Amino acid sequence: MEDKKTPLLDELEKGDWPSFVTEIKKAAATKKNAKDLLNQLEKSYGENLGHWKHGGIVGVKGYGGGVVGRYSDSPEEFPDVAEFHTVRVNQVAGFFYTADKLRQLADVWDKYGSGLYNMHGSTGDIILLGTTTENLQPCVDELADIGFDLGGSGGAMRTLSSCVGKARCEKACIDATDIIRDLTLHYQNEIHRPAFGYKFKIKVAGCANDCCASTARSDLAIVGTWRDTLRIDNKAIREEYVEKGFNIVDRVIVKCPSKCLSWDAEKGVLNIIPEDCVRCMHCINEMPKALRVGTEEGATLMVGGKVAIVKGAMIGWVLVPFMKMEAPYTEFKDLLDKIIDWWAEHGKNRERISELIERMGLVTFLKAVDLKPLPQMVREPRSNPYIYWSPEEVENNG
Amino acid sequence: MEDKKTPLLDELEKGDWPSFVTEIKKAAATKKNAKDLLNQLEKSYGENLGHWKHGGIVGVKGYGGGVVGRYSDSPEEFPDVAEFHTVRVNQVAGFFYTADKLRQLADVWDKYGSGLYNMHGSTGDIILLGTTTENLQPCVDELADIGFDLGGSGGAMRTLSSCVGKARCEKACIDATDIIRDLTLHYQNEIHRPAFGYKFKIKVAGCANDCCASTARSDLAIVGTWRDTLRIDNKAIREEYVEKGFNIVDRVIVKCPSKCLSWDAEKGVLNIIPEDCVRCMHCINEMPKALRVGTEEGATLMVGGKVAIVKGAMIGWVLVPFMKMEAPYTEFKDLLDKIIDWWAEHGKNRERISELIERMGLVTFLKAVDLKPLPQMVREPRSNPYIYWSPEEVENNG
Amino acid sequence: MAKTDFGPPDFRELIPPVIKENYGKWKYHEVPQQGVLRHVSESGAVLHSVRMASPRLVSGDFIREISDIAEKYCDGYLRFTTRNNVEFLVSDANNVDPLLDELDDKGYLVGGIGNVISNIVHTQGWIHCKSAVTDASGITKSIMDDVKDYFTGKIALPARCRIAVACCINMCGACHCSDIAVVGIHRTPPRIDDELASKICEIPNTVASCPTGAIKPNPRTKSVTVNQEKCMMCANCTVVCPAMKIMNPAKDGVSIWVGGKVSNARTAPMFSKLAIPFLPNNAPRWPEVTDAVKHLIEVWAVNAKKGERMGEWIGRIGWERFFTLTDLPFTNQHIDDFTTAKTTFRSTTQFKF
Amino acid sequence: MAKTDFGPPDFRELIPPVIKENYGKWKYHEVPQQGVLRHVSESGAVLHSVRMASPRLVSGDFIREISDIAEKYCDGYLRFTTRNNVEFLVSDANNVDPLLDELDDKGYLVGGIGNVISNIVHTQGWIHCKSAVTDASGITKSIMDDVKDYFTGKIALPARCRIAVACCINMCGACHCSDIAVVGIHRTPPRIDDELASKICEIPNTVASCPTGAIKPNPRTKSVTVNQEKCMMCANCTVVCPAMKIMNPAKDGVSIWVGGKVSNARTAPMFSKLAIPFLPNNAPRWPEVTDAVKHLIEVWAVNAKKGERMGEWIGRIGWERFFTLTDLPFTNQHIDDFTTAKTTFRSTTQFKF
Ligand code: SRM
Ligand code: SRM
Ligand code: SRM
Numbered sequence A, B: 001m002e003d004k005k006t007p008l009l010d011e012l013e014k015g016d017w018p019s020f021v022t023e024i025k026k027a028a029a030t031k032k033n034a035k036d037l038l039n040q041l042e043k044s045y046g047e048n049l050g051h052w053k054h055g056g057i058v059g060v061k062g063y064g065g066g067v068v069g070r071y072s073d074s075p076e077e078f079p080d081v082a083e084f085h086t087v088r089v090n091q092v093a094g095f096f097y098t099a100d101k102l103r104q105l106a107d108v109w110d111k112y113g114s115g116l117y118n119m120h121g122s123t124g125d126i127i128l129l130g131t132t133t134e135n136l137q138p139c140v141d142e143l144a145d146i147g148f149d150l151g152g153s154g155g156a157m158r159t160l161s162s163c164v165g166k167a168r169c170e171k172a173c174i175d176a177t178d179i180i181r182d183l184t185l186h187y188q189n190e191i192h193r194p195a196f197g198y199k200f201k202i203k204v205a206g207c208a209n210d211c212c213a214s215t216a217r218s219d220l221a222i223v224g225t226w227r228d229t230l231r232i233d234n235k236a237i238r239e240e241y242v243e244k245g246f247n248i249v250d251r252v253i254v255k256c257p258s259k260c261l262s263w264d265a266e267k268g269v270l271n272i273i274p275e276d277c278v279r280c281m282h283c284i285n286e287m288p289k290a291l292r293v294g295t296e297e298g299a300t301l302m303v304g305g306k307v308a309i310v311k312g313a314m315i316g317w318v319l320v321p322f323m324k325m326e327a328p329y330t331e332f333k334d335l336l337d338k339i340i341d342w343w344a345e346h347g348k349n350r351e352r353i354s355e356l357i358e359r360m361g362l363v364t365f366l367k368a369v370d371l372k373p374l375p376q377m378v379r380e381p382r383s384n385p386y387i388y389w390s391p392e393e394v395e396n397n398g
Numbered sequence C, D: 001m002a003k004t005d006f007g008p009p010d011f012r013e014l015i016p017p018v019i020k021e022n023y024g025k026w027k028y029h030e031v032p033q034q035g036v037l038r039h040v041s042e043s044g045a046v047l048h049s050v051r052m053a054s055p056r057l058v059s060g061d062f063i064r065e066i067s068d069i070a071e072k073y074c075d076g077y078l079r080f081t082t083r084n085n086v087e088f089l090v091s092d093a094n095n096v097d098p099l100l101d102e103l104d105d106k107g108y109l110v111g112g113i114g115n116v117i118s119n120i121v122h123t124q125g126w127i128h129c130k131s132a133v134t135d136a137s138g139i140t141k142s143i144m145d146d147v148k149d150y151f152t153g154k155i156a157l158p159a160r161c162r163i164a165v166a167c168c169i170n171m172c173g174a175c176h177c178s179d180i181a182v183v184g185i186h187r188t189p190p191r192i193d194d195e196l197a198s199k200i201c202e203i204p205n206t207v208a209s210c211p212t213g214a215i216k217p218n219p220r221t222k223s224v225t226v227n228q229e230k231c232m233m234c235a236n237c238t239v240v241c242p243a244m245k246i247m248n249p250a251k252d253g254v255s256i257w258v259g260g261k262v263s264n265a266r267t268a269p270m271f272s273k274l275a276i277p278f279l280p281n282n283a284p285r286w287p288e289v290t291d292a293v294k295h296l297i298e299v300w301a302v303n304a305k306k307g308e309r310m311g312e313w314i315g316r317i318g319w320e321r322f323f324t325l326t327d328l329p330f331t332n333q334h335i336d337d338f339t340t341a342k343t344t345f346r347s348t349t350q351f352k353f
């Protein structure tokens, strides 16, 4: 392998933001495939064209997914990335690591792969970026030895991820990291052996700030909330905020989406109409030392988040307004199983759950998963007068 | 014809609101068809079932529409409404009448019809309610003698209607009644000889209060507006309103949708950010003695309003943000002709213009009628990444 | 051959002199009392308009009677409003009170201006339409009898409330954008007379007429079939193909929709949304319907802020709260499943319990 | 046979003692300086988290280096954020400043907290994905070099601004809900290798893959045809059928979308909307793209009120004003024509000129 020049990519070593090119070069110092990755990438930069081939399925024993096969379309020119498969390694919940754990991982990957990583992929996995077909099995075996298992790919439940949750956040209403730990273990088979028509993603956010973008990009999002009243420490409001010049009216009161807050400047007291609060988190975000989430904690389940392919992007919508989330999360798992069953039965190839619901109707879906219609599920009732009545509903209703 | 009892309908003579049953009875005193209408209606009330037949085309010489054929499905039982056609008579713009004109109308209708009217139909016509096939032609002839012409029906331009406009309203920014008078005369052929695939409705509202529900129920709505700044008489605000206890902040300032108003209580002055005003009319509505519409008057054209059949209801949307409306309204007519041409060319049977636009795409429509895309036309740009590029656009753009 | 295409009488010949002179010069108006508008021109000229309720479906007697009244007090000038009320155009201010007295004597109701319930916009019903599921005039009369104190202004309201009634989902009027709309509905799919259909049905048109794609050609019978699970009982096919019958007196009924508006004042125009999917078609006075309408008005009137129309009030409190405050059940029927249904799904965790 | 299905390491064994002890008991946090979070527990215990920028695509050297740092200052404990920054979890408050110093010495950037531009969420690009129209890592690096003062907090912003970059419209990430999203796009329809297609194309799947229904089977060639007027160049068919090729280096490019968000704070989550339909794919530093992003940030920063995110600001001023303030052209491409397009049409006369 000759030492090719990469003038275009070198441009991306300039500037203060840490450079991925520098990282690839670091790996390339010892790894031929990292070097050829750089070379092929330089070619792409020159031509405005990627050089990975379409297709190519690879796998490891006992798993149906977790690796993404990748082949160069110019193997003669870039022989060391002729095969350059990705290994999706299930991340630790909350993305917590120790130095030791990371070094163990680096040791294995130095041995079998490019020495390049995505920390982390958008779904949440540790992406080990590039190895050969031959190296896959031993790599995965040794990852197992250090306690790392594969994540999901293909028509499977995908690797679950969450925000940091109760581990490091005062706002968490549910134990986000424990939930994904528990569900990940419970659904190992669904994650590792693609048997669905398409991907199914679950993400867990401790509260409505949604620090893991769960409603935007998971088929089922679990978002922490509370049922009682948020906790107000008026003394702290006065001392930590108002008396220090914080404009509580401008910053909080007028921005409350449900207009349920008022500030009694005379008494120095924040009043709330608890039943009107939509638990948007804003007031708590603005005055973290004085306001806290309520104590009757649970989750809102949001179904259907995804990006555009095929029927358009969707932000997940309310499926269950409130569910207690207590280990072992049996109520949740029962519901999830029903959802997956219905989707498996009716979903077409490459049809996400929200597209199936759109095609068959939300009511049909609710019936299938034994949920009652609730106004919380919709922004507004229907406006077009095309109303379906089942014969039973006509009988029971006048 | 025996004198049947109508116990059910008699119930509707009770109460203080003027009773249509009483009206029918008044006509029935001299008109056999009114009497049988009552009888058939009583039967409908008893059975929860209408008794008009499906179909039946009738017409008068020189016209393709303007009458709605109607036949009883029980002609033996109700011989006097065996034929009971409606005549749609084009109303006077602004619904203005004199006693003489109304009496002339009543004389003709007493002679040929049931003596029953809808003043007015939802589209705007005077509905002469019920006559025989035989009487249609002489009735229409004598209506012509007193200056009344037919309105529209079927796949035609429908009878135009408007609010009272400049005739009696200080808010009118366009001469609504003159516009429909002019357009009605200009489009007589399109109104009287159905040649379209479906109905096409035009309504004109003098301002955004839309007192004739134009954007909700016309394929093309002309809504008055202005381009400069609304006129503010601060003295009148103070004297007629604020000093009389009118809470200008609660009633006006906080309700301005674009938050472009502020009240300087000290100076007694209302401030406006003119370019932010969206001309919603609210502040003017609340303080008619102090605020007035601007002086640079014109109209916003809204396309596509309709109810649900087939593809769902639509509220008309902005097609032309601002057009001067000066007689003889040539600019408007040119645009309207292009719209109708495109619809005629591409529309399917029973496809309203908004459905056609939805099917073919708003951009295709804009190109066909020579309008440039404007942000005013949409609430927001697209969110799904399915972008069409014509080969020319690709050429001209990088 | 008769004269054609001459259009309606010219309004300019039918307006009173005060309007002719002050056309386009009106400066402001006030409402000296409910039912009376006083428009003042830049010239100082004044026009009083007195608004009187009309049943819309009227007799020649009525036409002649209002003509007589107009002659007596208004030099013969009058008009109708876009909601079918009568307006007497009084040029001589001295005539206003005598006119009001006469109307009162004759039992006519005066009102309909501003924050009130004005006349109901309604449709033909069994009186003249073949598609009618119910009778719009009858429901209108029954409701207006009950709410007439809101028309005359005897009871105050937070804002105007526009009611519309349609006898079928064709909704000839503005039901789809009304504060309260009453709409006749079917709840059973059409029955097909295959024999007849094979002769007269234009099958492609019939198939195309179905908004939900429930109709398929049936080559065997040379007719069509309806997929019952997809049929939303809209009756559109029955307009296109006379061999499809959907009337079902035992099961048809009435639905109620709320929160629409058409004006652009403050808020954009809004569609009405389903509040009550079914009430019985209980002629001659539809007590379930009138009770429901009254109930909706009362809950709104008590809870809305001044100036908040039905849809604006619901916009502030949210639909979930609307259903608790009105104590109406939320059912399968409320959830949209038509083409843009997904835009109605609540894709935020912001909601009230 | 190897061990399978055991799942990832248990996070409970990888969190520092202070977290173990105060798990679920955190009371509040503050930000003593940009890049540093100070979480305080109900017990009074304190945890400092120091956030450091990462290029996401990292080498073993990087992994070892951050491990070493973590060992030195954090007993080896660290984590990554959901936007791929590194967080050092410092239990001993005395270690915060030395850690910051070392990071500074090594040239690492610290920041990303609160009303800033945090790390860009991006995708594989030419580095690993076969569908990439552009290189996400390269664009990300180019943008972040330009806006790093917003990351470190050197320049203040009205609110947080989340940027995402995707190399194709599959948008692996949250481009569809980001304050600013950069997305690679095609502008020419796929070319079909009929010969190949006749052999390998699963025609029904390919037809079904097209969101706009542009693909029809072609029985003659045993392949498919694409209706060029309906094709929106989404490339989805090329994923399903390898005989369809859409890459076109001369015409492909980059689009920019704005105003999305995912949090439910104040306002509901929002989709990003098209701001700039096309910019050239100008590697290695995409100056047109970085300029556009900077421009958008600057116009927003100057005009938004404190606390207003991009989409909230646009929501207040309206899109028509957005286009005038940013001086961006409004084109045919901005107008939606997908399935729910009509819900984007402005059905009110309320707009700004
Ligand atoms: C690696 C990763 C991007 C990254 O750099 O982080 C990725 C990479 C690919 N995604 Fe993705 N997606 C990745 C997260 C996402 C996300 C974000 C998420 O999961 O939170 C999304 C949006 C959310 C969603 O699922 O809707 C996403 C939406 C897609 C789509 C569009 C799906 C849709 O329904 O619209 C496709 C297209 C497809 O499946 O055919 C896709 C397809 C792909 C493929 C498999 C395309 C292909 O066939 O080659 C990419 C493989 C690239 C490679 O060579 O590794 N990827 N993809 C992410 C997975 C890493 C991980 O496991 O952690
Ligand atoms: C008479 C009138 C109702 C009334 O009592 O006022 C009426 C009556 C009928 N309408 Fe209408 N429509 C009447 C105004 C409307 C309006 C309101 C308007 O024009 O402002 C609408 C809603 C606005 C719109 O056009 O979208 C309206 C939307 C419909 C529709 C649904 C159209 C759609 O695109 O969704 C139909 C169904 C059809 O055309 O097949 C329809 C069909 C009908 C038919 C022709 C049904 C039929 O085939 O028999 C009705 C004839 C009844 C009869 O026996 O006279 N009518 N119709 C109105 C016309 C009177 C007039 O000329 O002044
Ligand atoms: C007479 C009439 C026009 C006509 O050509 O016939 C008319 C006349 C006036 N309207 Fe209207 N409107 C008339 C139907 C409408 C309609 C259409 C409808 O109801 O079908 C609307 C739209 C209703 C809706 O949004 O659903 C309408 C929405 C308004 C508004 C805005 C209301 C709001 O949403 O806040 C105003 C402003 C106001 O009241 O201050 C207004 C104001 C007025 C003013 C004050 C205008 C003026 O300065 O003269 C007129 C008298 C007030 C009144 O009646 O309350 N007019 N007005 C119509 C009387 C109908 C009736 O008999 O009740």
Ligand code: SRM
Binding pocket: A094, A162, A163, A164, A165, A168, A169, A170, A171, A209, A210, A211, A212, A213, A285, A286, A288, D029, D037, D080, D081, D082, D083, D084, D085, D112, D113, D114, D115, D118, D119, D121, D160, D162, D174, D177, D178, D179, D260, D261, D262, D263, D264, D265, D309
């Ligand atoms: C560390 C992290 C969670 C994790 O598990 O990794 C996190 C942590 C915190 N978030 Fe977050 N958020 C994190 C990603 C997110 C995301 C997801 C994303 O950006 O992809 C969002 C949604 C963004 C969106 O809406 O598009 C997010 C929306 C918020 C919000 C609501 C912001 C708003 O719209 O007003 C808050 C509230 C606040 O800032 O006061 C918040 C608040 C916080 C707090 C203050 C919570 C706490 O009390 O500890 C944490 C530190 C503040 C900070 O970073 O500004 N976090 N936060 C993520 C850091 C990402 C990074 O490196 O920059």
Ligand code: SF4
Binding pocket: A163, A164, A165, A166, A169, A170, A171, A172, A173, A205, A206, A207, A208, A209, A210, A211, A212
């Ligand atoms: S989503 Fe809520 S609980 Fe989770 S990290 Fe963000 S603020 Fe904390």
Ligand code: SF4
Binding pocket: A230, A255, A256, A257, A258, A259, A260, A261, A272, A276, A277, A278, A279, A280, A281, A282, A283, A284, D266
């Ligand atoms: S959480 Fe949101 S809705 Fe509830 S009181 Fe605070 S700002 Fe208002």
Ligand code: SF4
Binding pocket: B163, B164, B165, B166, B169, B170, B171, B172, B173, B205, B206, B207, B208, B209, B210, B211, B212
């Ligand atoms: S629409 Fe405007 S101009 Fe016409 S009557 Fe109503 S308020 Fe007056």
Ligand code: SF4
Binding pocket: B230, B255, B256, B257, B258, B259, B260, B261, B272, B276, B277, B278, B279, B280, B281, B282, B283, B284, C266
């Ligand atoms: S017309 Fe409407 S938008 Fe304009 S200033 Fe008045 S209230 Fe505001």
Ligand code: SF4
Binding pocket: C123, C124, C125, C129, C130, C131, C132, C133, C166, C167, C168, C169, C170, C171, C172
């Ligand atoms: S609403 Fe239906 S039934 Fe009533 S008039 Fe219109 S078409 Fe006829």
Ligand code: SF4
Binding pocket: C189, C190, C209, C210, C211, C212, C213, C214, C215, C226, C230, C231, C232, C233, C234, C235, C236, C237, C238, C246
């Ligand atoms: S009633 Fe409506 S939904 Fe049912 S088959 Fe006929 S057209 Fe289709």
Ligand code: SF4
Binding pocket: D123, D124, D125, D129, D130, D131, D132, D133, D166, D167, D168, D169, D170, D171, D172
């Ligand atoms: S956005 Fe497209 S090109 Fe980029 S990683 Fe995802 S699928 Fe591949």
Ligand code: SF4
Binding pocket: D189, D190, D209, D210, D211, D212, D213, D214, D215, D226, D230, D231, D232, D233, D234, D235, D236, D237, D238, D246
């Ligand atoms: S690129 Fe997309 S729109 Fe074009 S044919 Fe392929 S799937 Fe259809």
